[in-house]
Amino acid sequence: MDRRRLAAFAIGTSLMIIAIVALWRLPALVTLDAPSEKPISNSGFELFKLVLDKGVLALLVGAATFLFTRLVERHKAALAVQNELLREAREETAEEKRRHREQLDKIAEEERERSFVPRTQFDLECRFYGPEKDKIIADIRLIGENKGRTIRGIKKMTYRVAAFLEGEEPELYEARDGLRRLAIRGERQKWSTHGHFTYSIEPGIRQIFPLTTLVDARAIYVSVKVELETHDYGEVGATWQSEERFFPVVIHSGPIGLGRRVDAPH
Incomplete structure:
Protein backbone atom coordinates (compact mmCIF):
# COMPACT_ATOMS: atom_id res chain seq x y z
CA MET A 1 0.00 0.00 0.00
CA ASP A 2 1.37 3.42 -0.93
CA ARG A 3 1.54 6.57 1.15
CA ARG A 4 -1.72 8.00 -0.20
CA ARG A 5 -3.70 4.99 1.02
CA LEU A 6 -2.03 5.17 4.43
CA ALA A 7 -2.90 8.85 4.75
CA ALA A 8 -6.51 8.20 3.70
CA PHE A 9 -6.79 5.36 6.23
CA ALA A 10 -5.41 7.55 9.04
CA ILE A 11 -7.79 10.40 8.18
CA GLY A 12 -10.75 8.00 8.01
CA THR A 13 -9.88 6.49 11.39
CA SER A 14 -9.57 9.94 12.95
CA LEU A 15 -12.94 10.98 11.54
CA MET A 16 -14.53 7.79 12.89
CA ILE A 17 -13.16 8.47 16.38
CA ILE A 18 -14.40 12.07 16.20
CA ALA A 19 -17.85 10.80 15.15
CA ILE A 20 -17.96 8.36 18.08
CA VAL A 21 -17.00 11.10 20.52
CA ALA A 22 -19.68 13.33 19.01
CA LEU A 23 -22.26 10.58 19.49
CA TRP A 24 -21.12 10.22 23.08
CA ARG A 25 -21.71 13.93 23.67
CA LEU A 26 -25.03 14.02 21.79
CA PRO A 27 -27.34 12.61 24.59
CA ALA A 28 -26.26 15.33 26.99
CA LEU A 29 -26.89 18.03 24.42
CA VAL A 30 -30.30 16.61 23.60
CA THR A 31 -31.26 16.45 27.29
CA LEU A 32 -30.24 20.06 27.98
CA ASP A 33 -31.35 21.87 24.84
CA ALA A 34 -34.24 19.90 23.35
CA PRO A 35 -36.06 17.61 25.75
CA SER A 36 -37.40 14.56 24.04
CA GLU A 37 -40.56 12.73 24.74
CA LYS A 38 -38.58 9.94 26.45
CA PRO A 39 -35.52 11.44 28.06
CA ILE A 40 -32.69 9.14 28.96
CA SER A 41 -32.53 8.42 32.67
CA ASN A 42 -29.44 9.22 34.65
CA SER A 43 -28.65 5.56 35.21
CA GLY A 44 -28.99 4.76 31.49
CA PHE A 45 -26.86 7.73 30.51
CA GLU A 46 -24.15 6.77 32.97
CA LEU A 47 -24.15 3.19 31.64
CA PHE A 48 -23.93 4.43 28.05
CA LYS A 49 -21.10 6.78 28.99
CA LEU A 50 -19.26 4.03 30.87
CA VAL A 51 -19.48 1.60 27.97
CA LEU A 52 -18.47 4.27 25.49
CA ASP A 53 -15.59 5.47 27.65
CA LYS A 54 -14.17 2.15 28.79
CA GLY A 55 -15.17 -0.30 26.08
CA VAL A 56 -16.08 0.69 22.58
CA LEU A 57 -13.81 3.72 22.27
CA ALA A 58 -10.77 1.86 23.58
CA LEU A 59 -11.57 -1.09 21.33
CA LEU A 60 -11.92 1.11 18.26
CA VAL A 61 -8.74 3.00 19.00
CA GLY A 62 -6.86 -0.25 19.59
CA ALA A 63 -8.22 -1.79 16.39
CA ALA A 64 -7.36 1.33 14.41
CA THR A 65 -3.86 1.38 15.88
CA PHE A 66 -3.37 -2.31 15.10
CA LEU A 67 -4.56 -1.94 11.52
CA PHE A 68 -2.45 1.16 11.00
CA THR A 69 0.61 -0.64 12.38
CA ARG A 70 0.01 -3.65 10.14
CA LEU A 71 -0.39 -1.44 7.11
CA VAL A 72 2.84 0.39 7.94
CA GLU A 73 4.66 -2.94 8.32
CA ARG A 74 3.29 -4.20 5.01
CA HIS A 75 4.32 -0.96 3.38
CA LYS A 76 7.83 -1.29 4.81
CA ALA A 77 8.02 -4.91 3.64
CA ALA A 78 6.90 -3.90 0.13
CA LEU A 79 9.49 -1.12 0.10
CA ALA A 80 12.17 -3.58 1.22
CA VAL A 81 11.24 -6.01 -1.59
CA GLN A 82 11.23 -3.17 -4.10
CA ASN A 83 14.61 -1.94 -2.88
CA GLU A 84 16.00 -5.48 -3.13
CA LEU A 85 14.75 -5.80 -6.69
CA LEU A 86 16.28 -2.44 -7.57
CA ARG A 87 19.58 -3.47 -5.98
CA GLU A 88 19.62 -6.74 -7.94
CA ALA A 89 18.78 -4.86 -11.14
CA ARG A 90 21.64 -2.42 -10.48
CA GLU A 91 24.01 -5.32 -9.80
CA GLU A 92 22.94 -7.06 -13.03
CA THR A 93 23.42 -3.83 -14.97
CA ALA A 94 26.85 -3.33 -13.41
CA GLU A 95 27.78 -6.94 -14.23
CA GLU A 96 26.66 -6.52 -17.84
CA LYS A 97 28.66 -3.31 -18.12
CA ARG A 98 31.70 -5.07 -16.66
CA ARG A 99 31.41 -7.99 -19.11
CA HIS A 100 30.93 -5.57 -22.01
CA ARG A 101 33.99 -3.59 -20.91
CA GLU A 102 36.02 -6.80 -20.64
CA GLN A 103 34.96 -7.80 -24.16
CA LEU A 104 35.98 -4.39 -25.52
CA ASP A 105 39.32 -4.60 -23.69
CA LYS A 106 39.91 -8.09 -25.10
CA ILE A 107 39.12 -6.94 -28.64
CA ALA A 108 41.43 -3.94 -28.24
CA GLU A 109 44.21 -6.18 -26.90
CA GLU A 110 43.79 -8.59 -29.81
CA GLU A 111 43.93 -5.67 -32.24
CA ARG A 112 47.13 -4.43 -30.61
CA GLU A 113 48.66 -7.88 -30.83
CA ARG A 114 47.52 -8.33 -34.43
CA SER A 115 49.07 -4.99 -35.37
CA PHE A 116 52.52 -6.47 -34.65
CA VAL A 117 51.93 -9.76 -36.47
CA PRO A 118 54.07 -9.97 -39.66
CA ARG A 119 51.90 -9.21 -42.68
Whole structure:
Protein backbone atom coordinates (compact mmCIF):
# COMPACT_ATOMS: atom_id res chain seq x y z
CA MET A 1 0.00 0.00 0.00
CA ASP A 2 1.37 3.42 -0.93
CA ARG A 3 1.54 6.57 1.15
CA ARG A 4 -1.72 8.00 -0.20
CA ARG A 5 -3.70 4.99 1.02
CA LEU A 6 -2.03 5.17 4.43
CA ALA A 7 -2.90 8.85 4.75
CA ALA A 8 -6.51 8.20 3.70
CA PHE A 9 -6.79 5.36 6.23
CA ALA A 10 -5.41 7.55 9.04
CA ILE A 11 -7.79 10.40 8.18
CA GLY A 12 -10.75 8.00 8.01
CA THR A 13 -9.88 6.49 11.39
CA SER A 14 -9.57 9.94 12.95
CA LEU A 15 -12.94 10.98 11.54
CA MET A 16 -14.53 7.79 12.89
CA ILE A 17 -13.16 8.47 16.38
CA ILE A 18 -14.40 12.07 16.20
CA ALA A 19 -17.85 10.80 15.15
CA ILE A 20 -17.96 8.36 18.08
CA VAL A 21 -17.00 11.10 20.52
CA ALA A 22 -19.68 13.33 19.01
CA LEU A 23 -22.26 10.58 19.49
CA TRP A 24 -21.12 10.22 23.08
CA ARG A 25 -21.71 13.93 23.67
CA LEU A 26 -25.03 14.02 21.79
CA PRO A 27 -27.34 12.61 24.59
CA ALA A 28 -26.26 15.33 26.99
CA LEU A 29 -26.89 18.03 24.42
CA VAL A 30 -30.30 16.61 23.60
CA THR A 31 -31.26 16.45 27.29
CA LEU A 32 -30.24 20.06 27.98
CA ASP A 33 -31.35 21.87 24.84
CA ALA A 34 -34.24 19.90 23.35
CA PRO A 35 -36.06 17.61 25.75
CA SER A 36 -37.40 14.56 24.04
CA GLU A 37 -40.56 12.73 24.74
CA LYS A 38 -38.58 9.94 26.45
CA PRO A 39 -35.52 11.44 28.06
CA ILE A 40 -32.69 9.14 28.96
CA SER A 41 -32.53 8.42 32.67
CA ASN A 42 -29.44 9.22 34.65
CA SER A 43 -28.65 5.56 35.21
CA GLY A 44 -28.99 4.76 31.49
CA PHE A 45 -26.86 7.73 30.51
CA GLU A 46 -24.15 6.77 32.97
CA LEU A 47 -24.15 3.19 31.64
CA PHE A 48 -23.93 4.43 28.05
CA LYS A 49 -21.10 6.78 28.99
CA LEU A 50 -19.26 4.03 30.87
CA VAL A 51 -19.48 1.60 27.97
CA LEU A 52 -18.47 4.27 25.49
CA ASP A 53 -15.59 5.47 27.65
CA LYS A 54 -14.17 2.15 28.79
CA GLY A 55 -15.17 -0.30 26.08
CA VAL A 56 -16.08 0.69 22.58
CA LEU A 57 -13.81 3.72 22.27
CA ALA A 58 -10.77 1.86 23.58
CA LEU A 59 -11.57 -1.09 21.33
CA LEU A 60 -11.92 1.11 18.26
CA VAL A 61 -8.74 3.00 19.00
CA GLY A 62 -6.86 -0.25 19.59
CA ALA A 63 -8.22 -1.79 16.39
CA ALA A 64 -7.36 1.33 14.41
CA THR A 65 -3.86 1.38 15.88
CA PHE A 66 -3.37 -2.31 15.10
CA LEU A 67 -4.56 -1.94 11.52
CA PHE A 68 -2.45 1.16 11.00
CA THR A 69 0.61 -0.64 12.38
CA ARG A 70 0.01 -3.65 10.14
CA LEU A 71 -0.39 -1.44 7.11
CA VAL A 72 2.84 0.39 7.94
CA GLU A 73 4.66 -2.94 8.32
CA ARG A 74 3.29 -4.20 5.01
CA HIS A 75 4.32 -0.96 3.38
CA LYS A 76 7.83 -1.29 4.81
CA ALA A 77 8.02 -4.91 3.64
CA ALA A 78 6.90 -3.90 0.13
CA LEU A 79 9.49 -1.12 0.10
CA ALA A 80 12.17 -3.58 1.22
CA VAL A 81 11.24 -6.01 -1.59
CA GLN A 82 11.23 -3.17 -4.10
CA ASN A 83 14.61 -1.94 -2.88
CA GLU A 84 16.00 -5.48 -3.13
CA LEU A 85 14.75 -5.80 -6.69
CA LEU A 86 16.28 -2.44 -7.57
CA ARG A 87 19.58 -3.47 -5.98
CA GLU A 88 19.62 -6.74 -7.94
CA ALA A 89 18.78 -4.86 -11.14
CA ARG A 90 21.64 -2.42 -10.48
CA GLU A 91 24.01 -5.32 -9.80
CA GLU A 92 22.94 -7.06 -13.03
CA THR A 93 23.42 -3.83 -14.97
CA ALA A 94 26.85 -3.33 -13.41
CA GLU A 95 27.78 -6.94 -14.23
CA GLU A 96 26.66 -6.52 -17.84
CA LYS A 97 28.66 -3.31 -18.12
CA ARG A 98 31.70 -5.07 -16.66
CA ARG A 99 31.41 -7.99 -19.11
CA HIS A 100 30.93 -5.57 -22.01
CA ARG A 101 33.99 -3.59 -20.91
CA GLU A 102 36.02 -6.80 -20.64
CA GLN A 103 34.96 -7.80 -24.16
CA LEU A 104 35.98 -4.39 -25.52
CA ASP A 105 39.32 -4.60 -23.69
CA LYS A 106 39.91 -8.09 -25.10
CA ILE A 107 39.12 -6.94 -28.64
CA ALA A 108 41.43 -3.94 -28.24
CA GLU A 109 44.21 -6.18 -26.90
CA GLU A 110 43.79 -8.59 -29.81
CA GLU A 111 43.93 -5.67 -32.24
CA ARG A 112 47.13 -4.43 -30.61
CA GLU A 113 48.66 -7.88 -30.83
CA ARG A 114 47.52 -8.33 -34.43
CA SER A 115 49.07 -4.99 -35.37
CA PHE A 116 52.52 -6.47 -34.65
CA VAL A 117 51.93 -9.76 -36.47
CA PRO A 118 54.07 -9.97 -39.66
CA ARG A 119 51.90 -9.21 -42.68
CA THR A 120 53.92 -9.71 -45.83
CA GLN A 121 52.26 -10.59 -49.12
CA PHE A 122 54.39 -12.55 -51.58
CA ASP A 123 53.80 -12.96 -55.30
CA LEU A 124 55.65 -14.26 -58.35
CA GLU A 125 56.20 -12.80 -61.81
CA CYS A 126 58.07 -14.31 -64.75
CA ARG A 127 59.13 -13.04 -68.19
CA PHE A 128 60.75 -15.03 -70.97
CA TYR A 129 63.27 -13.79 -73.56
CA GLY A 130 64.96 -15.53 -76.47
CA PRO A 131 65.45 -18.09 -77.72
CA GLU A 132 69.23 -18.04 -77.52
CA LYS A 133 70.89 -21.23 -78.88
CA ASP A 134 68.08 -23.55 -77.84
CA LYS A 135 67.62 -21.78 -74.52
CA ILE A 136 65.06 -19.33 -73.21
CA ILE A 137 65.98 -16.76 -70.60
CA ALA A 138 63.54 -16.85 -67.67
CA ASP A 139 63.43 -13.69 -65.54
CA ILE A 140 61.74 -14.76 -62.29
CA ARG A 141 60.81 -12.18 -59.68
CA LEU A 142 59.73 -12.86 -56.13
CA ILE A 143 57.83 -9.80 -54.89
CA GLY A 144 57.35 -9.22 -51.18
CA GLU A 145 55.16 -6.37 -49.92
CA ASN A 146 55.37 -5.73 -46.19
CA LYS A 147 51.95 -4.51 -45.02
CA GLY A 148 52.67 -4.92 -41.31
CA ARG A 149 54.48 -2.83 -38.71
CA THR A 150 57.52 -5.03 -38.16
CA ILE A 151 60.55 -5.77 -40.32
CA ARG A 152 60.19 -9.06 -42.18
CA GLY A 153 63.34 -11.09 -42.55
CA ILE A 154 64.03 -13.93 -45.00
CA LYS A 155 66.83 -16.26 -43.98
CA LYS A 156 66.70 -18.61 -46.95
CA MET A 157 65.05 -18.71 -50.40
CA THR A 158 64.73 -21.84 -52.53
CA TYR A 159 63.55 -21.61 -56.16
CA ARG A 160 62.21 -24.70 -57.93
CA VAL A 161 61.73 -24.34 -61.71
CA ALA A 162 60.20 -27.03 -63.92
CA ALA A 163 59.55 -26.81 -67.69
CA PHE A 164 56.75 -28.59 -69.57
CA LEU A 165 58.09 -29.27 -73.07
CA GLU A 166 56.26 -29.15 -76.36
CA GLY A 167 54.91 -32.54 -77.43
CA GLU A 168 54.60 -33.98 -73.92
CA GLU A 169 51.33 -35.60 -72.92
CA PRO A 170 49.73 -33.79 -69.97
CA GLU A 171 49.25 -35.94 -66.90
CA LEU A 172 48.01 -35.25 -63.40
CA TYR A 173 49.24 -36.62 -60.11
CA GLU A 174 47.90 -36.47 -56.58
CA ALA A 175 50.10 -34.41 -54.28
CA ARG A 176 50.68 -35.05 -50.58
CA ASP A 177 48.00 -32.52 -49.65
CA GLY A 178 45.41 -34.50 -51.65
CA LEU A 179 45.12 -32.02 -54.53
CA ARG A 180 45.82 -32.84 -58.18
CA ARG A 181 48.66 -31.11 -59.98
CA LEU A 182 50.21 -31.20 -63.43
CA ALA A 183 52.98 -33.77 -63.72
CA ILE A 184 56.01 -32.05 -65.29
CA ARG A 185 58.61 -34.56 -66.47
CA GLY A 186 60.86 -32.13 -68.28
CA GLU A 187 63.83 -30.17 -67.05
CA ARG A 188 63.92 -29.35 -63.32
CA GLN A 189 66.10 -26.82 -61.54
CA LYS A 190 66.67 -25.93 -57.90
CA TRP A 191 68.41 -22.81 -56.66
CA SER A 192 68.87 -21.79 -53.02
CA THR A 193 70.56 -18.99 -51.14
CA HIS A 194 73.32 -20.22 -48.83
CA GLY A 195 71.65 -18.77 -45.71
CA HIS A 196 74.58 -16.60 -44.62
CA PHE A 197 72.51 -13.44 -44.90
CA THR A 198 69.05 -12.35 -43.81
CA TYR A 199 67.14 -10.41 -46.44
CA SER A 200 64.85 -7.82 -44.88
CA ILE A 201 61.69 -6.03 -45.98
CA GLU A 202 60.92 -2.81 -44.16
CA PRO A 203 57.30 -1.95 -43.26
CA GLY A 204 55.47 -0.38 -46.19
CA ILE A 205 58.16 -1.47 -48.70
CA ARG A 206 57.60 -3.52 -51.86
CA GLN A 207 60.79 -5.55 -52.32
CA ILE A 208 61.77 -7.57 -55.42
CA PHE A 209 64.07 -10.62 -55.26
CA PRO A 210 65.04 -11.60 -58.84
CA LEU A 211 66.33 -14.89 -60.23
CA THR A 212 67.50 -15.31 -63.82
CA THR A 213 67.86 -18.81 -65.26
CA LEU A 214 67.73 -20.70 -68.58
CA VAL A 215 65.11 -23.23 -69.69
CA ASP A 216 64.80 -25.44 -72.75
CA ALA A 217 63.63 -23.58 -75.87
CA ARG A 218 60.99 -26.31 -76.37
CA ALA A 219 59.29 -25.29 -73.10
CA ILE A 220 55.72 -24.10 -73.49
CA TYR A 221 54.85 -23.90 -69.77
CA VAL A 222 57.00 -23.25 -66.71
CA SER A 223 56.15 -23.95 -63.09
CA VAL A 224 57.90 -21.83 -60.45
CA LYS A 225 57.80 -22.53 -56.73
CA VAL A 226 59.62 -20.52 -54.06
CA GLU A 227 60.08 -21.77 -50.51
CA LEU A 228 60.91 -19.19 -47.85
CA GLU A 229 62.37 -19.61 -44.43
CA THR A 230 61.38 -16.35 -42.79
CA HIS A 231 62.61 -14.72 -39.62
CA ASP A 232 60.68 -12.11 -37.63
CA TYR A 233 63.00 -9.70 -35.88
CA GLY A 234 62.54 -9.76 -32.12
CA GLU A 235 60.89 -13.20 -32.23
CA VAL A 236 62.39 -16.60 -31.46
CA GLY A 237 62.42 -19.23 -34.19
CA ALA A 238 61.51 -19.09 -37.87
CA THR A 239 58.48 -19.81 -40.03
CA TRP A 240 58.12 -21.44 -43.42
CA GLN A 241 56.18 -20.05 -46.35
CA SER A 242 55.92 -20.82 -50.05
CA GLU A 243 54.51 -19.40 -53.28
CA GLU A 244 53.86 -21.27 -56.53
CA ARG A 245 52.77 -20.09 -59.99
CA PHE A 246 52.24 -21.69 -63.40
CA PHE A 247 53.30 -19.54 -66.38
CA PRO A 248 52.77 -19.98 -70.13
CA VAL A 249 55.97 -19.27 -72.05
CA VAL A 250 55.34 -16.01 -73.91
CA ILE A 251 58.53 -14.70 -75.53
CA HIS A 252 59.17 -10.98 -75.16
CA SER A 253 61.26 -8.92 -77.58
CA GLY A 254 65.03 -8.61 -77.44
CA PRO A 255 67.06 -5.39 -77.61
CA ILE A 256 65.69 -2.72 -79.95
CA GLY A 257 67.44 -2.49 -83.33
CA LEU A 258 68.65 -6.10 -83.50
CA GLY A 259 65.72 -7.25 -85.61
CA ARG A 260 64.24 -9.59 -82.96
CA ARG A 261 60.67 -10.76 -83.40
CA VAL A 262 58.14 -9.40 -80.91
CA ASP A 263 55.76 -12.18 -79.84
CA ALA A 264 54.21 -10.34 -76.91
CA PRO A 265 54.00 -6.73 -75.75
CA HIS A 266 56.03 -5.49 -72.82
